Amino acid sequence: MEPMNDPNVQILKNVSRESIEIQRAGPEEMASRLRQQEADAKLRRWKDGVLYTVGLISTAAILIACFWMVLNQSASPETREWARSIATLIIGGLVGYLTGKARS
Numbered sequence: 001m002e003p004m005n006d007p008n009v010q011i012l013k014n015v016s017r018e019s020i021e022i023q024r025a026g027p028e029e030m031a032s033r034l035r036q037q038e039a040d041a042k043l044r045r046w047k048d049g050v051l052y053t054v055g056l057i058s059t060a061a062i063l064i065a066c067f068w069m070v071l072n073q074s075a076s077p078e079t080r081e082w083a084r085s086i087a088t089l090i091i092g093g094l095v096g097y098l099t100g101k102a103r104s
Contacts, residue, residue, distance in 0.1 A: 059090060059094075062086065062090065063087060063090050063091075065083075066083040066084070066086045066087040066090070067083075067087060069082075069083035070083045070084050070087065
């Protein structure tokens with residue numbers, strides 16, 4: 001098998017000498033890299049899930065508070081207008097997020 005097509009070959013380039021060094025990775029090193037990549041991917045998915053959940057809960061709480069202020073008859077007109085503006089902003093952001101994801 002040619003070195004360039006072998007998945008166990010690591011190519012290192014030394015910029016100062018402009019030379020190329022080819023090293024074969026052993027099975028232990030490849031298994032170690034795979035375990036590390038799997039752990040990194042698991043952590044990244046966990047962090048993304050936590051951030052998504054916190055963002056969704058926060059946005060929902062703010063949106064519910066805004067709707068409550070808009071529907072509350074005892075709230076001042078300035079408060080109702082402020083709450084309506086925030087609710088419109090959140091809904092517009094969610095629509096933009098969803099339509100932007102559909103195009104990707």
